[in-house]
Amino acid sequence: MEKLLEFNNVKYFYQTKESEVCALNGVNFTVEKESFSSLVGPSGCGKTTILSLTAGLLTPSSGKILLDNKPVEQNDERIGYMFQRDHLFEWRSIWQNIILGLEIKKMKKDEKKLALAEDLLKKYDLYNFKNKKPRQLSGGMRQRVALIRTLVLEPALLLLDEPFSALDFQTRLKVCDDVYEIIKSEKKTALLVTHDISEALSMSDKIIILTKRPAEVKTELELSFPQETPLKKREDKDFGNYFEMIWRNLV
Amino acid sequence: MKKKIVNYSKARRKYLKSLRNNKILIIVLQFTVLLAFLGIWELLAQTEVIDPFFFSSPSRIAVTIVDLFQNGNLLLHMWTSLYETIIGFVLATFIGFVIAIILWWSERLRKVLEPYLIILNSLPKIALGPMIIFWVGSGTGATIVMCILICVIITTISMLNAFISCDNDKILLMKSMHAKKYQILFKLIIPNALPEFATALKINVGMSWVGTIMGEYLSSKAGLGYLINYGSQLLKLDIVMASIVILCLLASGMYFLVSPLEKKYKK
Numbered sequence: 001m002e003k004l005l006e007f008n009n010v011k012y013f014y015q016t017k018e019s020e021v022c023a024l025n026g027v028n029f030t031v032e033k034e035s036f037s038s039l040v041g042p043s044g045c046g047k048t049t050i051l052s053l054t055a056g057l058l059t060p061s062s063g064k065i066l067l068d069n070k071p072v073e074q075n076d077e078r079i080g081y082m083f084q085r086d087h088l089f090e091w092r093s094i095w096q097n098i099i100l101g102l103e104i105k106k107m108k109k110d111e112k113k114l115a116l117a118e119d120l121l122k123k124y125d126l127y128n129f130k131n132k133k134p135r136q137l138s139g140g141m142r143q144r145v146a147l148i149r150t151l152v153l154e155p156a157l158l159l160l161d162e163p164f165s166a167l168d169f170q171t172r173l174k175v176c177d178d179v180y181e182i183i184k185s186e187k188k189t190a191l192l193v194t195h196d197i198s199e200a201l202s203m204s205d206k207i208i209i210l211t212k213r214p215a216e217v218k219t220e221l222e223l224s225f226p227q228e229t230p231l232k233k234r235e236d237k238d239f240g241n242y243f244e245m246i247w248r249n250l251v
Numbered sequence: 252m253k254k255k256i257v258n259y260s261k262a263r264r265k266y267l268k269s270l271r272n273n274k275i276l277i278i279v280l281q282f283t284v285l286l287a288f289l290g291i292w293e294l295l296a297q298t299e300v301i302d303p304f305f306f307s308s309p310s311r312i313a314v315t316i317v318d319l320f321q322n323g324n325l326l327l328h329m330w331t332s333l334y335e336t337i338i339g340f341v342l343a344t345f346i347g348f349v350i351a352i353i354l355w356w357s358e359r360l361r362k363v364l365e366p367y368l369i370i371l372n373s374l375p376k377i378a379l380g381p382m383i384i385f386w387v388g389s390g391t392g393a394t395i396v397m398c399i400l401i402c403v404i405i406t407t408i409s410m411l412n413a414f415i416s417c418d419n420d421k422i423l424l425m426k427s428m429h430a431k432k433y434q435i436l437f438k439l440i441i442p443n444a445l446p447e448f449a450t451a452l453k454i455n456v457g458m459s460w461v462g463t464i465m466g467e468y469l470s471s472k473a474g475l476g477y478l479i480n481y482g483s484q485l486l487k488l489d490i491v492m493a494s495i496v497i498l499c500l501l502a503s504g505m506y507f508l509v510s511p512l513e514k515k516y517k518k
Contacts, residue, residue, distance in 0.1 A: 055427055057426060057427065075427065075429050077429055081423075081427035083424060085420065087418070087421050087424050089421075089438075089442065101428040104429060104430045153428065
């Protein structure tokens with residue numbers, strides 16, 4: 001498969017008053033086009049730093065980050081970012097939230113983009129809520145709106161920073177399924193950061209396991225479950241074995 | 252509004268009725284407190300348990316208000332104070348808001364000016380009174396300046412706090428969508444701070460009346476503060492009390508005009 005994202009010996013140091021801290025110590029991995037990859041690692045190992053570097057919100061101290069064979073720029077437009085919480089703006093309606101990115105990029109009148117936004121809303125059962133305020137929606141629906149807000153900008157790569165961690169367990173399983181389905185059917189490439197091993201297992205084609213700080217890639221795991229949805233993958237007989245294996249790698 | 256015809260259960264009807272009754276009871280009690288207060292005051296004054304010369308009485312206040320109206324200058328005093336307060340309130344809110352935006356924009360400037368803001372905030376503005384008269388002369392101008400001085404620092408501080416307490420992830424979200432700084436300001440920071448803005452307005456209503464009355468005490472030829480001062484110097488305490496009552500009504504009227512905003516944004 002063709003690769004979309006490439007981390008090439010990326011190092012990152014950040015400065016504190018006390019000292020210089022090495023967060024990433026030569027990280028190497030690739031993410032293939034239209035695949036779903038996950039980064040797992042001990043907490044505080046630098047997973048979010050990797051996402052911030054990929055999004056161009058930070059600049060690597062050394063090494064190269066290539067997206068489609070071109071270096072990532074500051075606040076790279078080819079990247080869509082989804083956060084732990086949905087961060088919908090309460091004073092805007094669902095529709096106004098979804099076109100926030102278009103407004104910022106002065107594409108509010110772009111018929112094609114607006115049609116895409118409407119399509120996505122219809123497809124994922126949110127069209128009837130387009131004039132509602134975020135507080136009138138459930139946690140799961142809000143997270144779907146946040147995803148659509150990102151997808152409207154048609155990013156080449158979607159970064160998901162523990163987007164389900166603020167949801168309760170039942171909603172989480174459902175939203176995982178929803179988000180997975182949306183990403184797969186829109187043929188998007190996604191990179192997920194999570195500390196939940198079973199979440200990573202149920203959603204990913206590839207899992208990248210990191211060491212504790214300063215982070216390096218410890219090992220990579222290619223997955224191919226026969227089942228189609230994250231929820232069903234959890235029922236696979238090998239699911240437990242994989243879980244065990246990743247767990248051993250983390251501790 | 253559409254009226255829905257619904258068959259409520261007995262328990263539901265009972266619950267709704269108790270809600271309504273409770274609300275009515277509160278309003279009735281509120282009026283009772285007012286009437287009891289006025290009644291007892293009047294009674295004590297009539298029986299001369301308290302000296303009506305010093306404590307006045309509701310009836311004397313009512314007569315004085317009517318008298319002041321008929322002499323034709325009460326409206327002028329009311330209008331003068333109201334005008335000074337509204338101008339001071341609007342200008343102070345606007346100036347404080349703009350300064351807060353500038354300080355949000357430049358973190359360095361904010362850090363440099365922080366101690367000065369604290370000093371200015373802790374200074375009792377009335378101390379500047381004599382200086383204000385030298386700077387802008389006595390009268391309406393001085394009163395408005397006093398009003399602004401009292402409100403502007405607190406507006407700046409509360410709005411600045413609201414601006415910088417905005418969730419950092421929301422700012423990152425905007426940045427990840429390539430937002431420029433002015434877009435972050437207008438699309439996120441300001442709308443996000445509207446509830447605090449509504450609160451600041453509410454506080455400023457009270458503060459700007461303090462400014463107006465203080466300014467009028469210092470030097471003025473008209474206004475409710477002037478009237479209070481005038482009354483006390485001539486030992487016409489009925490005039491003082493009547494002015495305070497009118498002041499109360501005007502200030503709470505302005506407060507009730509502003510407070511729905513807070514409800515709207517705090518939902």
